[in-house]
Amino acid sequence: MVTIKDVAKHANVSITTVSRVLNQTEHAVNSETRERVLNAIKELGFYPNAMARGLHLKETKTIGLIVQDISNPYYPSIVRGVEDVAQELGYTVILANAYRSRERTTKYLNVLREKRVDGIIFTGGGAVKDAAEDNFFERNPVSTVVIGKSCNAKMPSVQVNNVQASREACEHLIRLGHRQIVTVTGPEDSTTVVDRLEGYRQALMANGIPYRDEFVLRCNFEFDEGYKAVERFLDVSNDKVTAIFAQNDMMAIGIMKALKEKGLKIPENVAVIGFDNIPLASFVTPMLSTVAVPIYELGRTAMRIMSDLQSGHEISRITTLPTKLLLRQSC
Amino acid sequence: MVTIKDVAKHANVSITTVSRVLNQTEHAVNSETRERVLNAIKELGFYPNAMARGLHLKETKTIGLIVQDISNPYYPSIVRGVEDVAQELGYTVILANAYRSRERTTKYLNVLREKRVDGIIFTGGGAVKDAAEDNFFERNPVSTVVIGKSCNAKMPSVQVNNVQASREACEHLIRLGHRQIVTVTGPEDSTTVVDRLEGYRQALMANGIPYRDEFVLRCNFEFDEGYKAVERFLDVSNDKVTAIFAQNDMMAIGIMKALKEKGLKIPENVAVIGFDNIPLASFVTPMLSTVAVPIYELGRTAMRIMSDLQSGHEISRITTLPTKLLLRQSC
DNA sequence: ACGTTTTCTGCAAACGTTTGCGGAGAACGT
DNA sequence: ACGTTCTCCGCAAACGTTTGCAGAAAACGT
Structure with a gap:
């Protein structure tokens, strides 16, 4: 491996000088010398050793x-x-x-x-x-x-303001006329989940819709869980849900799959909204409405x-x- | 930042000794001394500097x-x-x-x-x-x-043997009775694309199906292009295609979207097969058949x-x- | 009792950089 | 002509490790 020493020898200068042209410090170095060093660097294919540098610079x-x-x-x-x-x-x-x-x-x-x-x-x-x-x-x-x-x-x-964004999403659902809104959550120790749930709750409250614990499906942000949770819910519950607020897109997509398999049309029978706006969200059919996180x-x-x-x-x-x-x- | 020197001082030994217990060389070090060093390391929260180490070891x-x-x-x-x-x-x-x-x-x-x-x-x-x-x-x-x-x-x-795998996929399509098979490719300078195309061609040849250049849709492995290519193809062509071999899953999923939007059922009207088996492949509806690459x-x-x-x-x-x-x- | 081996420890050089300090020579002001 | 400033360059220490070499003490063999 070629070192700064080799470059110095090849350009007939000290390593100090090589270092100086390398780092383009404010320290003056003659332009002709600089040229010679630059040539040597190119000819020898020298790349400074980041470890040596880091060791000294502590950075x-x-x-x-x-x-x-x-x-x-x-x-x-x-x-x-x-x-x-x-x-x-x-x-x-x-x-x-x-x-x-x-x-x-x-x-x-x-x-x-x-x-x-x-x-x-x-x-x-x-x-x-x-x-x-x-x-x-x-x-x-x-x-x-x-x-x-x-x-x-x-x-x-x-x-990102999760509670506010989540609240807006749910209020949109409500404005569309939905009153039976299920939400599917992530792991409960996540502050993100807590906040998004809070937004959901606030939207309901503000619109006089009772908060029902059976309507929050506790999952883990993964595709599979969203899919299964909704599948199970549809099998068991006799409440007629008209909208689902998924706390992330991955689950929303799983949910859409479950819905389709049950013969439900989106959004005619059940509306779905996600969260995050991952690239995938626009790939699915129908394209997923969601809260776009930058x-x-x-x-x-x-x-x-x-x-x-x-x-x-x-x-x-x-x-x-x-x-x-x-x-x-x-x- | 605490260094090996600090540890040495704290344990009342030389840095040589510290280094030796650190690297557990075959070089003998008294067990009581080792203990002392280990304690010092823990007490001071010492983590060896990888740069210094790498500089010396050239690794x-x-x-x-x-x-x-x-x-x-x-x-x-x-x-x-x-x-x-x-x-x-x-x-x-x-x-x-x-x-x-x-x-x-x-x-x-x-x-x-x-x-x-x-x-x-x-x-x-x-x-x-x-x-x-x-x-x-x-x-x-x-x-x-x-x-x-x-x-x-x-x-x-x-x-992975792309030509063979690709050939097998197409032969499966043929065995299913398909004779009008379109393939959607990636960038042509990729050897992967060349090989997968070759497998497609071999499968056709071996089964007496003519190779038609209009049936290879040249894309770039991306979702969008797969989508658009098939959309365009369906609009323009009056050949009745019954199967599509997508050279990767991402495009296959785009293709499925285009198909659905045209009101075509998968696989009843058009069969689709992908390549790679990305996680997403089993998320879409219907679930994508594909060549699983490990x-x-x-x-x-x-x-x-x-x-x-x-x-x-x-x-x-x-x-x-x-x-x-x-x-x-x-x- | 004395050489030999074994066990344990430390000194100091080396790895490849950066940079403070100092020095040589040129340019300049008077 | 002579101090002063400026431009350019190099010496050597330092960064934090590893390891060859050597030495001290202990253990051992006779």
Whole structure:
């Protein structure tokens, strides 16, 4: 592997000089010398060793991004958002798939410390909680930003107003004339779920519709569970439901499948509305109406905040991005 | 940040000793001393600096994984396969999203060199070709493995027999009585596309069905294009097509949407078969029949080969994994 | 009792960078 | 002519590890 020393020898200068043209410091270097060095670099195919550099500078220009499960279509957009601005700003991102496993999260956290990443972006409260329980933050002064609700007030977060968005979605359903509205939820320890449920409840209250516990189907955000929950509900219940508010798109799509299999038309017999606006939502038939979360922008913003954190800028603790009700064909 | 020196001082030993218990070398260290060091490590919350280590060892235990687009549901399974065995073997993986951009690929390749990754796994021939054109391999003795067809005979690859699998899929259609079979392809410079098209052609030939160029719809593997291509075809052509062989699932799903919108029943009016078996395939209605590619295993195998490469083991240049015809509801 | 082996520990060099400091020579002002 | 400033360059220390080598003490064999 060719080192800076080789370049120096080849260009007949000291390594100091090579380093200086490499980093384009304000330190003056003669233009003819610079040219010679640049040539040597090209001829030898020299690429500076990031480890040596990082060791000295105590800075890696690398950040870790912890996602729960990259297979979940929600995450790739976040990743892309983070990556895009990271690239603009000269950062590399190490993607860590926690796969919802506490053990895996811990392992990755260790790797990230050993690699001395400059910061970590968490998606979802779960991972942050795991990390907190491992006392990760106490002994590691690494900067963090959370996408979603941060369990710790000191950590900056970028999020979306779930209760309001959820309320708007349900009120739309109500405006359409629906009074029998089922909601399908995610895991209950998720603050996202709590908030979206709260929005649902508020919409009902505000319109004088009684809240019925049988109408909230507790699931886990996955396709299968949405499918099964609704299938079961239709078999068992003799209430005539006219609308379903799925707390994410993945379940909404499972729900639509169950509905179709029962011979119910969407939206004529049952209206469906989802949440997130994953790409898939416009692929299904009928196209899914949903609450559009600016997923990509969530990623971008998180990375921007991270960068500000690095450079010591003042940052706002909580950034809220707007959602939008996206009416397609399912309601 | 606490260093090995701090640990040494705290445990009242030399850093040499700390390093030795850290790496559990065969070099003897008194058990009581070891205990003391271990305590110091825990008390101080010491995590060895991977950069310092890597600098000395000239080995990072890190590999790069280049994928075209993580949003494409095909890739997450690969990523997971690679990650899983990487973790087992003590490697970290840096995920690089090329987003099908030559520029982005080049940029990432540079980052990977500077970080001195031990090896790179490429998915798809495109990225390898880009890299080759940048003379990446000549000046970088980094080990590589390719998932898919390698354009360079020296690089080990793990792949699937596309022509045979494709042929089997089409022959199944023919056995079902179909003679008017349209195929929808991906970008023509992809060897995958060439092979799958070849399998289609072979199946026709072997069964005395003429190959008609109007029946191959040239697309780009994306949902939208599949949708539009078939929509257009149905509008224009007066041939009565009874089956469609989509060269990947994403397009197959787009095709199904187009079909449904034209009022055609699947599979009664038109049978559809896909390729890949992405998770989504079983979510749609009707569930998509497809050629199951062992995507996850592709990833696992690639990483295993990479590891063998690192340890200098003998490895086979080409590994072929079996596909399986997965008949669900769409044909 | 004394050489030999074994067990344990530490010194110091090396890995490839960055950068504070200092020095040589040219340019400049008077 | 001589101090001062400016431009350009290099020395060497430092970043945090690993490991070859050597040495001290203990255990062992005779």
